[in-house]
Amino acid sequence: MTTTQRGDRTWTFASRTYYGALSRFNGPMHDLALHHLGLEAGDSVLDIGCGTGATLAALRDAVxxxxxxxxxxxxxxxxxxxxxxxxxxxxxxxVREADATREPHGYEEFDAMIAITAFNAMPDVPAALRLAHDALRPGGRLFVFDVRLVPSSGFVEGTITRLLRFGYRKLTAFTGADIVDEVERVFGTVDRIGVTPRLTILLAHKKA
Incomplete structure (x- = not known):
């Protein structure tokens, strides 16, 4: 079974079970994302890895x-x-059914994008970020909240991280990419809102 197939199976299961329940607790994350994205009435916004749609409701209210x-x-x-x-x-x-690592979202169509636990579950993070960058208008913003799981020093921290990386790789298409490095490589200008060895919150800016 390929990493993509494993990920697809995981998210199919999630869509039927716990994911809908967890999405009810997204309020604080939505508030944080909307604060940093600065959406205005009339803006065009894309949710990458929209899951069961909870974020779309917040985005509609914002624009x-x-x-x-x-x-x-x-x-x-x-x-x-x-x-x-x-x-x-x-x-x-x-709502589109599409592979965000292969299928373009359009060219300079969106003022802003949001991706919550999306990119690092994909089999090709750089490709997904390049397509996102292409679809943003000049001056557009991308808000990212994601798993990071970079290798850690120290026996306890290192062991915990290795176990988490192993489990996440088994459940999704996680390749081990460092989402911080990948976003900065593609966008250049990135605000590090919150970065730890296991989680990260970023706001990337496309050059105006």
Missing amino acids: GPSGRVVGVDYNAGMVDRTRKFLRRKGIDAE
Whole structure:
């Protein structure tokens, strides 16, 4: 089984079980993302790895009826759940089933993007970031909250990190990439909002 197939199986299971419950606790993360993205009415925004759609509702509220909200996820189960959620809540948002490492989101279409625990579950992080960069308008922003799991020194910390990396690799398409390095390599200008050996919060800026 390939890493992509493992990841797809994991997210299919997640879409049916705990993921919907966990998404109810996204409020603080949404607030943090919206604060840093500075979305305005009429903005166009993309949610990469939109999961079951909880973030799309917050994005719609931020950009108002004149804005554009798009979510993309490669897992059919997640996309199906998201579309049902949006219809049930009456939320106007487009949802695409697509591989964010291979399929372009468009060229300079979006003012902002958000990716919550998305990139490091992908089999090709640099490719996904390049496609995201291409789809942002000049001056656009990308908010990233993600697993990091870089190798740690010290016996206890190193052992814990190795176990976490092993488990995450088994469950997703995680390749071991350091999301901080990869985002900085593609975007250049990156605000490190919060960076630890295991988690990271970044705001990347596309050159105006």
